[in-house]
Amino acid sequence: MSNILKIFSSAPWSAKFGMVVILFYAIISIFAPFIAPYGETELLGRAYELWSDKYLLGTDNLGRDMLSRLIYGARNTIGLALSITLIAFVLGSLTGMIAAALGGWVDQILSRIVDVLMSIPSLIFALLILSIFGTAMPYLIGTIAILDATRVFRLARATAMNVAVMDYVEVARLRGEKLGWIIRKEILPNITAPLLAEFGLRFCFVFLFISALSFLGLGIQPPTADWGSMVRDNATLIAFDDITPLLPAGAIALLTVAMNFVVDWMLHKSSGLKDVS
Amino acid sequence: MLVDSNKNSNKEISATLLEVKGLRIEGLSEKGWQEIVCGVDLKLKRGEILGLIGESGAGKSTIGLAAMGFARDGCRITAGEIIFDGIDLRSATENEKRKLRGTRISYVAQSAAAAFNPAHRLLDQFAEGPIDHGVMSRSEAKEKGRALYRSLDLPDPDNIGERWPHQVSGGQLQRMMVAMAMSCGPDLIVFDEPTTALDVTTQIEVLKTIKEIVVDRNVAAIYITHDLAVVAQLADHLMVLRYGNLIEVNSTGQILEAPKQEYTRALLDARTRHEKTTAEIPNPEILLSIDKITAGYGNGPDILQEVSVSVERGRTVAVVGESGSGKSTLARVITGLLPPRSGEIRFQTDLLPAALAQRTKQQLQKTQMIYQLPDVALNPRQHVRDVIGRPLSFYLGLRGKEKERRIIELLEQIELSEKYIDRLPDELSGGEKQRVCIARALAAEPELIVCDEVTSALDTIVAKAILDLLQKLQHELQLTYLFISHDLDTVASIADRVVVLYAGRVAEQGPKSAVFQPPFHPYTRLLLSSVPEMKQGWLEKTLATREAKAGIAREVKITERGCPFAERCPEAIPEICSNERPPIQTPASGHIFACQHSPEVLSK
Numbered sequence: 001m002s003n004i005l006k007i008f009s010s011a012p013w014s015a016k017f018g019m020v021v022i023l024f025y026a027i028i029s030i031f032a033p034f035i036a037p038y039g040e041t042e043l044l045g046r047a048y049e050l051w052s053d054k055y056l057l058g059t060d061n062l063g064r065d066m067l068s069r070l071i072y073g074a075r076n077t078i079g080l081a082l083s084i085t086l087i088a089f090v091l092g093s094l095t096g097m098i099a100a101a102l103g104g105w106v107d108q109i110l111s112r113i114v115d116v117l118m119s120i121p122s123l124i125f126a127l128l129i130l131s132i133f134g135t136a137m138p139y140l141i142g143t144i145a146i147l148d149a150t151r152v153f154r155l156a157r158a159t160a161m162n163v164a165v166m167d168y169v170e171v172a173r174l175r176g177e178k179l180g181w182i183i184r185k186e187i188l189p190n191i192t193a194p195l196l197a198e199f200g201l202r203f204c205f206v207f208l209f210i211s212a213l214s215f216l217g218l219g220i221q222p223p224t225a226d227w228g229s230m231v232r233d234n235a236t237l238i239a240f241d242d243i244t245p246l247l248p249a250g251a252i253a254l255l256t257v258a259m260n261f262v263v264d265w266m267l268h269k270s271s272g273l274k275d276v277s
Numbered sequence: 278m279l280v281d282s283n284k285n286s287n288k289e290i291s292a293t294l295l296e297v298k299g300l301r302i303e304g305l306s307e308k309g310w311q312e313i314v315c316g317v318d319l320k321l322k323r324g325e326i327l328g329l330i331g332e333s334g335a336g337k338s339t340i341g342l343a344a345m346g347f348a349r350d351g352c353r354i355t356a357g358e359i360i361f362d363g364i365d366l367r368s369a370t371e372n373e374k375r376k377l378r379g380t381r382i383s384y385v386a387q388s389a390a391a392a393f394n395p396a397h398r399l400l401d402q403f404a405e406g407p408i409d410h411g412v413m414s415r416s417e418a419k420e421k422g423r424a425l426y427r428s429l430d431l432p433d434p435d436n437i438g439e440r441w442p443h444q445v446s447g448g449q450l451q452r453m454m455v456a457m458a459m460s461c462g463p464d465l466i467v468f469d470e471p472t473t474a475l476d477v478t479t480q481i482e483v484l485k486t487i488k489e490i491v492v493d494r495n496v497a498a499i500y501i502t503h504d505l506a507v508v509a510q511l512a513d514h515l516m517v518l519r520y521g522n523l524i525e526v527n528s529t530g531q532i533l534e535a536p537k538q539e540y541t542r543a544l545l546d547a548r549t550r551h552e553k554t555t556a557e558i559p560n561p562e563i564l565l566s567i568d569k570i571t572a573g574y575g576n577g578p579d580i581l582q583e584v585s586v587s588v589e590r591g592r593t594v595a596v597v598g599e600s601g602s603g604k605s606t607l608a609r610v611i612t613g614l615l616p617p618r619s620g621e622i623r624f625q626t627d628l629l630p631a632a633l634a635q636r637t638k639q640q641l642q643k644t645q646m647i648y649q650l651p652d653v654a655l656n657p658r659q660h661v662r663d664v665i666g667r668p669l670s671f672y673l674g675l676r677g678k679e680k681e682r683r684i685i686e687l688l689e690q691i692e693l694s695e696k697y698i699d700r701l702p703d704e705l706s707g708g709e710k711q712r713v714c715i716a717r718a719l720a721a722e723p724e725l726i727v728c729d730e731v732t733s734a735l736d737t738i739v740a741k742a743i744l745d746l747l748q749k750l751q752h753e754l755q756l757t758y759l760f761i762s763h764d765l766d767t768v769a770s771i772a773d774r775v776v777v778l779y780a781g782r783v784a785e786q787g788p789k790s791a792v793f794q795p796p797f798h799p800y801t802r803l804l805l806s807s808v809p810e811m812k813q814g815w816l817e818k819t820l821a822t823r824e825a826k827a828g829i830a831r832e833v834k835i836t837e838r839g840c841p842f843a844e845r846c847p848e849a850i851p852e853i854c855s856n857e858r859p860p861i862q863t864p865a866s867g868h869i870f871a872c873q874h875s876p877e878v879l880s881k
Contacts, residue, residue, distance in 0.1 A: 167654040171717070173633065174612055175671060176641045189658035 011265055018261030025255055029075040036068035041223040048237060051244075058244055061233050066244060069225040073248060076220055077227050078255070080141070081207045085199065087145040088206070092152025093195055097183045099153075100160035101169075111157070114150045122147045123212065130218045140219065144209055148202055155198050159191040193267060200263030204256040211252060227252055294464055294497045295321040295344060300357035302339050302348065302521075313352070314339055314521040323464065326491055326498045328512030328529070330505060330544070332736040333707065336521040337501045341467045344499055345382050346374045362464065379406045383458035387470040389450040393442040400438025403457050412461050425456040429486050446832045447600070448479030452486045459490060466491075468500045472507060476599040476763050477807040484510055484816055503736040505548050506809035509533055510816035517541050529813060547741040548811055552769050561589040562625070564757050565611070565644075565725055570620035572610050578835050579618065580606045581781045588725070588774075593751065593758040595772035595789075597765060597804065601833035603781040604761045608727050611759065612646055624725075642672045645718035649730035651710035655702040661688075661713055662698045668720040687716045690753075691746060708739035715746065719754070727759045732767055744771055765808045769793060774867075777801050780833050780841035787868030796864070796880035798872055799846045840873070848874060 008019065028035060037056070038044060042064060049059040057066035099107040117125070126143050133139045163169065169186050177186075211228025213219035220226040227248035234245035302314035314336040321327050329337040339352060346366030348354050359366040361382065366374060378384075383406075386392040394402060403425075404418035413421065419438070426434035429452055442450060451471055458466050468487065472480040488511055491498050502508045508515065508529075515532045517524040517540065525538045536542050566587040573579045581603045588594045596604050609615040611622060613633035622629045624643060630636050648654035655664060665684050669675040675683055685695050691712040702710055711731060718726050728747070732740035748771060750756055762768050768775060769789070776786040777800060785798040792801060806819055820826075826847070835841060843854035850873055863869055864876040872879070 166656075167648045167650065168656040168659075170614070171646070171648075171654060174614070174641065174646060175668060175721070176636075176638050177671070185659070186656055190656070 014261040015265035018258040018265075021254060021258035022262065025074055025078060028071055029078050032071050032075040036071040038065040038068040040068065040072040040225050042068070048234075057247065060230070066247070069230060070227075070248060070251065073225040073227045073230060074251065076224055077207065077210060080220065081203060081210055084141050084144045084148065084206050084210075085203045087141065088148035088202065089152055089195070089199060091145065092149035093156040094183075095149075096153040096156025097160045097187050098179070099157050100164045101179060101182055101187060107157075110153070114153050117147065117150045122209070126209075126213060127216070127218060130213070135218055135221055140213075144206060148206060152195075152198060152202065155194060156191065159194050160187050163187045163190045197263050197267045200259045204259055207252060207256065292322065293320050294323050294362055295319070296358070296360045297344065298358045300340065300343060300359065301355045302336070302343060303353050303355050304339075305351040310353070312521060314343070316357070317518075317523050319516065321465070321497045321499065323497050324491065324495045325514070326500055326512045328508035328515040329499060329501045329518060330503065330508055330515055331518035332503055332738055334520065335518040337518055338469050340518070341469055341499050341501050342384075344465070344467055345378055345384065347378075376410065380410050380412060380461040381463050382465045382467070383461070383463045385454050385458050385466060385468045385471050388474055389454040390442070390447065392454060393450065395442050398439055398441060399445070399453055403438065403453070403460055406457070406460050410461060418460065421460065422456065425459055426453070429456055429489070446479070448475055448482050451475065451479075451483050455483070455486050455490060459494070462494070464496055466496055466498045468498060470502050473502065473504070477765070477804065477809075478599055480507070480809070481807050481816070481819065485820055487511060488816065504809070505533075505544055505737070506811045509811055509813055510809060517544065533811060533813070543738060545811065547737040548766075561592070563587050564590040564625060565759070566623045567611065568621050568623070570607070570610055570617045570622070572606060572615055572617040574615070579781060580835070581610065581617070583620070584778070584781070584783055586776050586783070586786065588757055588759055590724070590757050591751070591755045592773040593760050593771050594774045594776060595760045595762060595768040596776045596778055597762055597768055598778035599763060599804075599833055601780070602778045604763075604778055605729060606781070607778070608646070608729050608759070608761055611727060612644060638672065642721050643724045644727065645721050645723040645725075646727045646729065647711075647714050647718050647731050650734050651707060651714050652702070654714050655710055657702050659701075660698070661700050664713060665716050665720050668717060672721050683720070687720055690719065690750070691716045707735055708742060711735065711743055712746065715743075715750070719750065723756070725757045725759065727761070729761045730763070733762065733764060740767070747771065765804055777804070780835045782841065783869065783871065784842065785870050787865070791865060791868040796876040798870055799848045799879070800842050803845070840871070848879070
């Protein structure tokens with residue numbers, strides 16, 4: 001515990017801010033049912049009620065409490081984005097490292113598959129798949145994860161290539177080590193820094209992508225609360241000088257900024273650059 | 278204006294150009310700011326070369342850069358004066374210093390390959406400085422570049438500047454960097470280990486260029502190196518440094534003849550050749566035999582052509598040659614990384630499968646390798662415990678306490694203590710890293726260790742300690758070494774048998790005594806004469822020899838016909854050598870020699 005505090009106190013203000021914000025989001029999404037004043041899908045009052053003591057942020061187009069939906073939305077959207085990013089990373093970095101470590105035809109086949117996937121605009125690709133298979137959660141997760149894995153593959157392969165030519169990897173090969181060991185022990189520890197940085201970025205993109213899909217009606221389906229569709233459903237309010245629909249958008253933006261602050265700091269730390277001024 | 282003032286100041290030849298007084302520099306480490314240069318004074322006149330010498334960490338480069346009024350990131354100049362031609366560099370503004378650098382003071386870095394931008398043509402990079410400083414127009418700068426290339430004897434001086442950095446050889450690149458430093462006609466040049474990464478023959482070519490420039494153009498120079506023999510050829514004065522302290526300063530002759538300090542003597546001693554005497558081994562067993570190996574990469578030419586070498590158990594066989602001669606390719610063939618196109622490799626009596634994947638664990642265990650650059654041979658994320666421990670558990674199945682005990686035993690064997698066990702490679706010095714690499718090789722309990730240029734990246738004193746360690750281990754464990762090197766001094770001190778490789782063919786091989794004594798193969802003679810000797814005037818004497826005139830400043834080329842060395846050979850017979858394969862001769866048993874001339878002719 002004291003160790004964590006020590007790392008925290010040595011961080012620059014931007015990273016501290018980022019960590020506090022991420023912690024805040026984490027608490028909100030884990031304890032959503034206890035924090036939210038009303039239920040996620042409860043119909044409470046009239047549509048588009050103004051901010052009041054009863055409904056702190058007013059109600060939405062169906063008369064549901066905005067604050068409660070914002071809190072549940074954190075849970076749904078972050079949970080989904082996190083699981084998609086994790087799957088994309090496991091898939092992308094593993095195949096990327098395999099391609100780099102083996103080279104030859106394995107690399108050729110994997111890279112060409114990725115090229116094909118990347119050549120289709122991702123939004124079109126997602127729309128296509130989701131309209132064929134429907135918008136059930138597993139398909140949503142699978143589609144976005146595969147799309148994102150292609151980007152992770154590219155990065156993992158490129159960075160792993162630089163490591164794979166190092167003499168210490170040659171030493172491991174000469175020792176007779178298997179592929180698994182070379183990837184796990186020799187390559188992975190040396191490419192974690194760029195992968196982590198990419199993780200932060202990717203997570204934000206996934207977030208935005210889910211929101212975009214929800215906005216188009218193909219993402220998380222109603223009545224489940226989700227920030228993207230909340231913007232869409234209440235967008236009309238902006239015409240009446242009400243900033244409520246911007247709150248979910250702001251929540252997305254804040255998390256993105258916080259995430260990137262932390263990632264920047266981690267990158268800086270692992271790159272071993274010295275601050276001199 | 279700048280050019281004019283240059284000419285005026287050139288007249289006062291004897292005046293002091295650079296004066297540094299009480300220079301103190303601090304560096305930032307994990308423990309905060311620590312002094313890395315502790316009060317150094319120096320004075321330099323025009324036409325003089327000052328040699329800064331010491332091991333890594335001595336503060337040589339830091340002082341060299343400070344002479345330009347510059348401190349690297351993580352360093353700061355805390356005290357002292359730096360006066361360059363009447364200008365106080367410490368109080369000068371950044372802009373004033375910028376005007377001086379590149380025009381009146383310039384810098385030549387260790388690795389030309391890393392210092393040139395690979396995306397620009399050489400002449401454009403040459404012209405960058407003069408144009409940027411407003412000294413010359415583009416066409417003037419290019420004209421000046423061609424003139425400098427011509428005066429430095431670069432091949433095809435009118436067009437070489439249009440090439441890209443990767444299209445010229447390492448030595449040529451380093452010379453072009455010297456030319457670049459000369460572009461604005463500077464008064465002071467700082468050379469930071471400009472020949473450390475080069476072959477002996479290439480080194481001579483660069484040294485010659487530097488000497489010419491400093492003497493002919495009357496500039497002052499600071500020459501930073503860890504190699505006393507190299508700097509002895511150039512410098513008028515030497516400063517010996519250690520841990521940022523001045524150990525000894527004197528004229529070059531005095532330092533070489535009568536060093537006053539213990540440390541200077543140690544430096545001199547590390548560079549002095551101590552020949553190993555080969556003890557007789559009754560009934561020698563052939564451990565490794567390589568028979569008529571031909572190998573190459575992809576669809577490229579044969580890098581190795583019918584190379585045969587055999588290694589006796591308990592002996593050290595050295596493979597020598599310049600870069601491009603195929604030494605490292607031979608190592609890759611032996612270890613199985615590059616399956617040969619033809620020929621076979623036998624370990625004891627077993628035929629080794631050509632490809633790595635087909636070799637058994639036991640076969641792999643018997644041959645281990647130590648690399649040139651310990652920095653990239655150690656995984657930066659693995660602790661010493663894991664580095665040495667892995668072969669123990671992988672080959673020998675050791676676990677837990679037993680493994681721990683063996684790791685400590687190995688650490689003691691390589692003369693490091695137990696406390697190194699939890700360190701990361703970053704926390705080790707260059708020499709310590711190489712020791713850990715040796716321990717990793719030993720952990721597998723091998724019979725043969727392939728050493729690929731293991732000392733060429735290390736300082737002289739550290740390198741000598743590593744060689745001593747390798748010899749000690751050979752005695753204790755009856756190890757066999759295949760020792761790849763371009764440094765004949767190193768080879769002389771460790772090898773029993775020498776294989777001289779040129780353009781993928783064996784030029785000569787035999788017991789060390791036969792190879793290193795007349796009659797010489799012309800290529801062996803060139804290599805031997807290129808090793809700097811620890812005395813002044815050696816460079817001039819060597820450059821005057823026939824070998825040097827014919828062989829220096831050329832690169833290794835692989836040829837299909839004739840003798841590949843023909844065009845660099847002072848003894849070449851016109852028409853015959855470039856067309857006919859040299860006959861293989863065996864003047865004595867075990868001594869093989871590929872040349873048109875008979876040994877009797879060559880011994881003259």
